[in-house]
Amino acid sequence: xxxxxxxxxxxxxxxxxxxxxxxxxxxxxxxxxxxxxxxxxxxxxxxxxxxxxxxxxxxxxxxxxxxxxxxxxxxxxxxxxxxxxxxxxxxxxxxxxxxxxxxxxxxxxxxxxxxxxxxxxxxxxxxxxxxxxxxxxxxxxxxxxxxxxxxxxxxxxxxxxxxxxxxxxxxxxxxxxxxxxxxxxxxxxxxxxxxxxxxxxxxxxxxxxxxxxxxxxxxxxxxxxxxxxxxxxxxxxxxxxxxxxxxxxxxxxxxxxxxxxxxxxxxxxxxxxxxxxxxxxxxxxxxxxxxxxxxxxxxxxxxxxxxxxxxxxxxxxxxxxxxxxxxxxxxxxxxxxxxxxxxxxxxxxxxxxxxxxxxxxxxxxxxxxxxxxxxxxxxxxxxxxxxxxxxxxxxxxxxxxxxxxxxxxxxxxxxxxxxxxxxxxxxxxxxxxxxxxxxxxxxxxxxxxxxxxxxxxxxxxxxxxxxxxxxxxxxxxxxxxxxxxxxxxxxxxxxxxxxxxxxxxxxxxxxxxxxxxxxxxxxxxxxxxxxxxxxxxxxxxxxxxxxxxxxxxxxxxxxxxxxxxxxxxxxxxxxxxxxxxxxxxxxxxxxxxxxxxxxxxxxxxxxxxxxxxxxxxxxxxxxxxxxxxxxxxxxxxxxxxxxxxxxxxxxxxxxxxxxxxxxxxxxxxxxxxxxxxxxx
Numbered sequence: 116x117x118x119x120x121x122x123x124x125x126x127x128x129x130x131x132x133x134x135x136x137x138x139x140x141x142x143x144x145x146x147x148x149x150x151x152x153x154x155x156x157x158x159x160x161x162x163x164x165x166x167x168x169x170x171x172x173x174x175x176x177x178x179x180x181x182x183x184x185x186x187x188x189x190x191x192x193x194x195x196x197x198x199x200x201x202x203x204x205x206x207x208x209x210x211x212x213x214x215x216x217x218x219x220x221x222x223x224x225x226x227x228x229x230x231x232x233x234x235x236x237x238x239x240x241x242x243x244x245x246x247x248x249x250x251x252x253x254x255x256x257x258x259x260x261x262x263x264x265x266x267x268x269x270x271x272x273x274x275x276x277x278x279x280x281x282x283x284x285x286x287x288x289x290x291x292x293x294x295x296x297x298x299x300x301x302x303x304x305x306x307x308x309x310x311x312x313x314x315x316x317x318x319x320x321x322x323x324x325x326x327x328x329x330x331x332x333x334x335x336x337x338x339x340x341x342x343x344x345x346x347x348x349x350x351x352x353x354x355x356x357x358x359x360x361x362x363x364x365x366x367x368x369x370x371x372x373x374x375x376x377x378x379x380x381x382x383x384x385x386x387x388x389x390x391x392x393x394x395x396x397x398x399x400x401x402x403x404x405x406x407x408x409x410x411x412x413x414x415x416x417x418x419x420x421x422x423x424x425x426x427x428x429x430x431x432x433x434x435x436x437x438x439x440x441x442x443x444x445x446x447x448x449x450x451x452x453x454x455x456x457x458x459x460x461x462x463x464x465x466x467x468x469x470x471x472x473x474x475x476x477x478x479x480x481x482x483x484x485x486x487x488x489x490x491x492x493x494x495x496x497x498x499x500x501x502x503x504x505x506x507x508x509x510x511x512x513x514x515x516x517x518x519x520x521x522x523x524x525x526x527x528x529x530x531x532x533x534x535x536x537x538x539x540x541x542x543x544x545x546x547x548x549x550x551x552x553x554x555x556x557x558x559x560x561x562x563x564x565x566x567x568x569x570x571x572x573x574x575x576x577x578x579x580x581x582x583x584x585x586x587x588x589x590x591x592x593x594x595x596x597x598x599x600x601x602x603x604x605x606x607x608x609x610x611x612x613x614x615x616x617x618x619x620x621x622x623x624x625x626x627x628x629x630x631x632x633x634x635x636x637x638x639x640x641x642x643x644x645x646x647x648x649x650x651x652x653x654x655x656x657x658x659x660x661x662x663x664x665x666x667x668x669x670x671x672x673x674x675x676x677x678x679x680x681x682x683x684x685x686x687x688x689x690x691x692x693x694x695x696x697x698x699x700x701x702x703x704x705x706x707x708x709x710x711x712x713x714x715x716x717x718x719x720x721x722x723x724x725x726x727x728x729x730x731x732x733x734x735x736x737x738x739x740x741x742x743x744x745x746x747x748x749x750x751x752x753x754x755x756x757x758x759x760x761x762x763x764x765x766x767x768x769x770x771x772x773x774x775x776x777x778x779x780x781x782x783x784x785x786x787x788x789x790x791x792x793x794x795x
Contacts, residue, residue, distance in 0.1 A: 218375075239311050354413075432496065526554070659749070714795070
């Protein structure tokens with residue numbers, strides 16, 4: 116019996132030793148390293164996929180100022196005005212004499228149809244229908260005047276998708292001068308595809324302009340409340356806007372111009388959207404930019420969600436994807452003609468930071484924000500490449516440095532993340548270094564293998580040059596063997612993004628910003644995917660990718676910690692970062708404000724990983740029941756959240772993790788295909 120017991124104990128010890136040998140032996144140096152920038156993790160907004168009008172901007176009426184369709188010629192000439200998105204009946208005309216607003220000169224004229232049984236009116240279905248919620252109030256407004264008399268009446272109705280009138284309200288119009296009229300209308304039932312009708316109810320005609328309908332719960336009266344909450348809950352550190360390719364425009368005449376997006380909202384001119392007919396397989400010819408959600412609203416939103424704003428302005432180049440550089444003299448601005456573009460940059464900084472005694476600072480104050488926005492960063496150029504970009508950027512850098520020497524300037528390395536398609540990436544970086552840009556914007560939309568290979572991407576970057584801004588990235592799954600529609604927000608993509616982000620976090624001395632892209636997509640109006648947040652007219656969906664970003668945003672720490680594993684390199688043993696050789700990636704930070712050690716693990720493999728984590732510099736860890744754990748997991752790599760089923764994949768939060776602690780050593784298991792965040 117004694118011999119058997121001895122054998123059993125020996126066998127168990129050998130077995131335990133074998134298991135321990137297979138475990139990942141990691142060492143966490145608790146001495147705080149490089150600081151993690153408050154801007155490290157954030158979001159990138161571009162008006163694509165109906166992200167602004169029809170999305171975050173809560174206006175329910177499409178073509179509210181009767182300026183669509185619009186065509187902006189390359190010369191800059193605007194050809195606008197029409198009843199796009201309006202269905203009319205009776206005697207409705209489009210007019211432009213003595214308009215209410217000079218930059219939106221068209222309006223609708225409703226006249227009596229001349230018969231008691233014939234009615235004049237118009238209806239608007241908004242963007243894929245108007246999402247109406249039972250019991251919610253809606254703020255209707257219109258600029259109007261009487262035609263052919265002194266008093267007139269209109270009737271406003273909310274109508275269900277079944278064509279049944281939900282509710283109606285009469286509005287009296289008086290006088291021949293333009294005035295604003297308002298009404299509050301409550302929806303008696305919910306209908307995601309409701310719409311609005313306006314009837315003429317008098318013999319006297321009326322002119323109508325800027326017809327508007329907002330839900331009463333809209334944030335600051337103009338932004339969709341549930342989407343704002345999604346952004347607030349994300350806790351981003353930086354907010355990049357307004358693009359993206361719309362900064363460039365298909366041609367310069369249709370580029371995003373921030374000065375057109377501020378001032379009275381009724382007089383902000385309509386703009387073409389660079390995405391409205393870019394994708395032939397998903398055309399949306401009525402996709403325009405009303406500028407209702409302009410730079411002022413975006414700066415206010417940045418302030419509310421606690422993110423540093425990062426506006427991107429045009430450098431004098433139209434979209435290089437859509438224009439041949441050999442036609443530069445025709446499609447781009449000559450360096451000798453850049454001053455108006457440079458002035459736009461300088462004036463924007465004044466708009467954000469200038470006193471109320473300055474021209475643009477006064478406009479900001481007049482719009483409701485007398486205090487400065489305290490802008491710290493500005494980007495010039497979006498995704499430019501080749502010699503045309505740096506030779507123009509240099510003029511901007513000199514002008515900004517001369518007037519605002521503390522402003523941090525963001526340049527671009529182009530659309531590719533490496534030199535595999537040529538030498539443009541290295542060329543771009545060299546030029547940004549020469550121009551002393553503060554940050555260089557890198558973009559990568561790649562598959563999961565690329566993301567895994569690039570976990571070590573920033574380990575060998577130059578520590579003395581400009582810092583990195585990973586300005587657009589998302590994992591685009593390509594795995595034909597699995598039933599994954601290309602571009603869907605599946606768990607697999609989110610997991611590989613989490614893995615790459617361990618490499619970003621580990622190199623916080625080099626990477627100062629990272630923003631997932633794009634931000635929004637309407638499920639009936641998307642042109643590009645994957646996207647961080649999906650929506651329909653009434654609901655939103657936080658994707659698995661959203662939760663990955665959120666877990667990094669709420670666990671950024673203040674300082675990087677060295678986290679290494681002993682690995683064999685030939686005959687030598689070397690301490691190296693945990694970068695996915697065995698499917699396991701990891702990074703660690705310390706949070707001075709809470710005293711927490713935060714360790715992030717991404718297990719890409721199909722097998723759980725045993726981890727033995729030694730906290731170098733500590734004699735003992737607190738009890739195991741003090742360890743908090745949040746995991747994001749799915750058994751199905753192709754699983755995703757949808758607007759209809761938004762909670763299929765969500766983080767699992769445990770106040771007490773399954774961890775064994777022996778002095779300063781923690782032992783635990785990272786499940787297969789899981790993103791885990793431990794807080795010690």
